[in-house]
Amino acid sequence: MNIERDGDYITLSMGPHHPATHGVLRLEVTTDGEVISACKPDIGYLHRSIEKIGECLEWYQFVPYTDRVDYVCSMNSNHAWVLAVESLLATSPETKLQIPERAEYIRILFAELNRISSHMVGLGSITMDMGAFTPFLHALSQREYINDVFEKTCGARLTYNYMCVGGVNRDLHAGAEAEIREFLTGLEKAMKDFNRLISTNNIFKGRLAGVAAVSPEDAVSYGLVGANLRGSGVDFDLRRDRPYGIYDRFEFDVPLGRCYAGSKGKLGDCYDRFVVRLLEVLESIRICRQVLDQMPPTSGKEDDPVGGWCVAKAAQKSLRKPPVGEVYFRTENPRGETGYHIVSDGTKIPYRVRIRTGSFTALSIFEKLTPGLMIADLVALIGSFDIVLPEVDR
Amino acid sequence: MSPVPSRNQSRGKAQEFEAIFAKVLVRFPTAKTGSSPNGARWITVQPSEMLEVARFLKAAPEFSFDSLCCLTGVDLLKYPAADKEQEPCTDIVCVYDLHSMAHNHELRVKSSMPRENPAIPSVESVWGVASFFEREAFDLLGVSFLGHHDLRRLLMPQDWIGYPLRKDYVYPETYGGVELKREGQTFDSGPYK
Numbered sequence: 001m002n003i004e005r006d007g008d009y010i011t012l013s014m015g016p017h018h019p020a021t022h023g024v025l026r027l028e029v030t031t032d033g034e035v036i037s038a039c040k041p042d043i044g045y046l047h048r049s050i051e052k053i054g055e056c057l058e059w060y061q062f063v064p065y066t067d068r069v070d071y072v073c074s075m076n077s078n079h080a081w082v083l084a085v086e087s088l089l090a091t092s093p094e095t096k097l098q099i100p101e102r103a104e105y106i107r108i109l110f111a112e113l114n115r116i117s118s119h120m121v122g123l124g125s126i127t128m129d130m131g132a133f134t135p136f137l138h139a140l141s142q143r144e145y146i147n148d149v150f151e152k153t154c155g156a157r158l159t160y161n162y163m164c165v166g167g168v169n170r171d172l173h174a175g176a177e178a179e180i181r182e183f184l185t186g187l188e189k190a191m192k193d194f195n196r197l198i199s200t201n202n203i204f205k206g207r208l209a210g211v212a213a214v215s216p217e218d219a220v221s222y223g224l225v226g227a228n229l230r231g232s233g234v235d236f237d238l239r240r241d242r243p244y245g246i247y248d249r250f251e252f253d254v255p256l257g258r259c260y261a262g263s264k265g266k267l268g269d270c271y272d273r274f275v276v277r278l279l280e281v282l283e284s285i286r287i288c289r290q291v292l293d294q295m296p297p298t299s300g301k302e303d304d305p306v307g308g309w310c311v312a313k314a315a316q317k318s319l320r321k322p323p324v325g326e327v328y329f330r331t332e333n334p335r336g337e338t339g340y341h342i343v344s345d346g347t348k349i350p351y352r353v354r355i356r357t358g359s360f361t362a363l364s365i366f367e368k369l370t371p372g373l374m375i376a377d378l379v380a381l382i383g384s385f386d387i388v389l390p391e392v393d394r
Numbered sequence: 395m396s397p398v399p400s401r402n403q404s405r406g407k408a409q410e411f412e413a414i415f416a417k418v419l420v421r422f423p424t425a426k427t428g429s430s431p432n433g434a435r436w437i438t439v440q441p442s443e444m445l446e447v448a449r450f451l452k453a454a455p456e457f458s459f460d461s462l463c464c465l466t467g468v469d470l471l472k473y474p475a476a477d478k479e480q481e482p483c484t485d486i487v488c489v490y491d492l493h494s495m496a497h498n499h500e501l502r503v504k505s506s507m508p509r510e511n512p513a514i515p516s517v518e519s520v521w522g523v524a525s526f527f528e529r530e531a532f533d534l535l536g537v538s539f540l541g542h543h544d545l546r547r548l549l550m551p552q553d554w555i556g557y558p559l560r561k562d563y564v565y566p567e568t569y570g571g572v573e574l575k576r577e578g579q580t581f582d583s584g585p586y587k
Contacts, residue, residue, distance in 0.1 A: 044549040051534075052558055091432035220460050220495055223523030234495060241498055324474075325432025328464060328491045328502070341466045341489065344432075345474055352559075356464040364526035393549060 008032055014378075016045045022125065022382060023389025027366070031375060039370035039378065041363045046393040054353030059085055059319045060165055062353070067159035069338075069355060070391040072121050075114035075150075076333040078163040079107055083244055084329035084340035085165050088322055095318035100308035103167035104246045105295040110150070110162065112284040112291070113180070116187070117146040118334035119227075119277045119284075126274060126383035127198050130207050135198040142190050145183045149176060166315030167308070171298050181292060184285050191281060199278060208271035209261030212369055212381040215268060222368070223361035226336020227280060228385055231257035231273035238332040250290045255279035270384035277386070320348050335359050335386060357391040411435050414457060414501055421450055428504065436489075436502035444488075444505050445515035445541075451492060451501070452520050459492040459501060462517070465527035466491070467535035471509070471561040486512045486535055486560075507537065509560075516542040534559040 015026035024045035030038040050065050057065070066081040067074040089095040124139030147157040152173040154162040162169050198204050214224065219232035229236060237254040239247040257272030259265045265272070299307025303314075324346040330339035336358030343352035362385045370378060415437055418425050425447070426438045439447045451459040466489040475482045485506040492501045505514055516539035518525040528539040529548040536557035539545055547554060553570075556563055567575045 040544075044547075044551070047549040049558065055559075088432065091434075218522070221522040223461060223463075223521070236495055323432040325430030326434050326489075327432070328466075330463065337463065339464050339491070341464055341491065343468055343473075345472075351473060352466070352468050354464065354466040360526065361523045364523050367525075368522065 009037065022387050025387070025389055025392070027378070029375065029378070034374050036370050036373050036375060036378060039366055041366050043363065043392050046390050048394065050394045051353050051355060054350055056349065058348050059322065059350060063164060064159065064161045067161055068390060069394055070333065070335065070357065070388050071158055072388050073114045073118040073334045074158065074160045075110045075162060076331065077338065078160065079111050080329070080331040080333065080338045080340055082163045082165050083331060084327060084342055087329050088325070088327045088342055088344055089318050091325060092323040095322055097166055097311055097314055097318060098305060099167055100304060100311065101306045102296050102298060103309045105291050106168050106172060106309060107163055108245055108247065109180070109288060109291045112287045113146050113149065115334045116281050116284050117143040119281050122334070122386035123274065123277055127204065129379050129383040130204060132198055132204065135194060138190065138194055138197065142187055149179055149183070152176070164310065164315070165319060166312055167310030169310065171309045177292055180288065184288055187285060191278070195278070199275070205261055205271060206264065208274060208380055208384065209265040209269060211270045211377045212373060212384070213266035213269040214365065214369065218365065218368070219268065222365035224336070224365065225358045225361065226332065226334065227276045228273055228336060228362055230254065231276045232268035233257050238330060238337060244331055249294065250287050252283045252287050255283065270380050273384040321346065333358065335388060335391065355394055357394065359387045359391040362387060363392060417454070418447070422447060434502070436504050438504045438506070441505045441507050441514040445517055447503065448517040448520040457494060458496045459494045461493045461495060462490060462521035462523055462527070463493050464491040465489070465524060465531060467531040467537055467559065469509070469535060469559065469561045484509050486537060488514055488531065488537060512536065513538040513540055515540050518542060536560065
């Protein structure tokens with residue numbers, strides 16, 4: 001930590017190597033005693049120029065890079081990219097792809113499972129930031145089950161490279177449906193335990209209640225998305241309001257923040273964001289069950305329009321000469337809206353790839369939100385926003 | 395402060411692109427529509443009017459574009475012209491993807507600037523999130539956002555030279571005394587171009 005003194009004010013450099021900043025984030029904090037008077041985020045330590053790399057690779061070759069945009073929810077990042085490319089291809093009848101039904105269901109299933117596992121990391125790490133270590137292990141143990149399922153199907157535990165333009169790389173492994181159902185039943189019980197352990201704990205609640213409340217207007221203006229936006233009570237979820245894929249076939253609720261901490265809390269405080277994430281896990285369980293009920297059985301043939309999982313040949317053909325033009329496609333990721341703005345010049349390499357992520361825009365509100373907070377509350381704020389740094393820097 | 399209307403309360407009516415453009419045209423006669431061969435449509439405005447347009451689109455109750463989803467800078471230097479006989483366009487374009495929470499409709503606004511000195515008024519007073527988006531576009535494409543409170547590089551080091559996402563960007567061979575180029579490696583823009 002570097003400390004500079006200027007009269008009564010101290011300038012403190014928090015990070016880039018700090019356990020509570022969830023990665024390599026540096027915050028330039030000016031404090032008066034323990035109260036923050038200004039805070040400027042300094043990012044770019046993990047800048048891997050993924051947008052520039054996107055301009056050098058063919059459309060399908062970019063999928064593994066989307067894994068690295070947000071490695072806590074690689075499936076969702078894959079999903080966003082392949083949907084964006086498919087929506088570009090769909091604008092011309094010659095290149096439009098007919099994705100097999102089963103592939104659509106597998107995508108939603110894995111996206112929701114990855115949302116659960118990502119939220120478990122988010123929920124676990126905020127409890128650890130607040131000084132409780134045990135709930136973190138409980139949350140992470142659930143994530144391991146999901147990683148096991150993913151590993152059996154696609155061979156990887158963190159960066160999956162599973163979804164591809166035209167479907168998914170391979171079919172679910174034998175017995176996956178039963179395994180996932182069993183896991184979901186276990187997860188429900190584990191969530192109850194987690195709530196008894198920490199969510200309803202008065203010390204934890206008091207630590208987050210009323211801290212760093214974001215008004216609905218600010219949340220919208222500063223581009224908060226996903227659970228952070230809904231924590232402020234703004235009723236917007238891309239899965240419901242601008243459905244993509246086959247999300248319009250499922251029934252689920254959109255949990256909103258409404259001052260869950262009671263009289264000490266405020267709408268849009270850290271505890272609201274925490275609870276919204278908790279409730280979203282339960283909604284994802286609901287979606288997963290509906291997917292498993294509706295999913296057509298495998299036909300054993302890759303490009304079967306119902307029971308297949310990938311139309312690889314058609315996709316390869318379309319990707320050689322995609323339509324000229326641009327799309328902005330957004331999906332609801334665990335950390336909120338992830339948008340891909342793609343400009344195509346009609347060749348097999350994208351002309352411009354722009355990635356808009358939830359964590360990046362969440363950092364833009366720090367300058368406005370932090371004056372008046374205590375330093376210890378800044379840690380609660382970072383944890384409640386569930387920031388993942390590779391997604392910020394890209 | 396009025397709360398943002400929730401879904402249960404009456405949500406406003408989503409406006410069609412033509413209806414939005416017609417109303418923008420009354421206020422800003424220089425605005426034009428644009429479209430790409432794949433059917434995407436947008437409104438093009440003069441850079442000097444961007445701030446006014448942004449304020450108008452946010453404040454007008456029938457639009458209320460209260461969120462800026464994405465600000466993308468695009469360098470058109472190598473983009474093929476729609477018409478072969480036309481001069482190729484070398485402009486730098488800022489693309490604003492807007493969304494309205496109240497009406498659940500979207501709009502794309504573009505503004506193109508000459509690449510020698512791209513400058514456009516900052517819209518951070520309208521959408522707070524623009525402060526970060528604009529710093530990123532300044533960092534990677536060299537667009538000056540006039541009136542921005544803290545226009546510094548965001549992702550690249552402060553002493554970096556050049557704007558990496560421009561299509562005529564030349565990779566530096568050294569940075570801070572460190573050799574970046576490895577033996578046998580070329581710094582053309584990618585293996586396929």
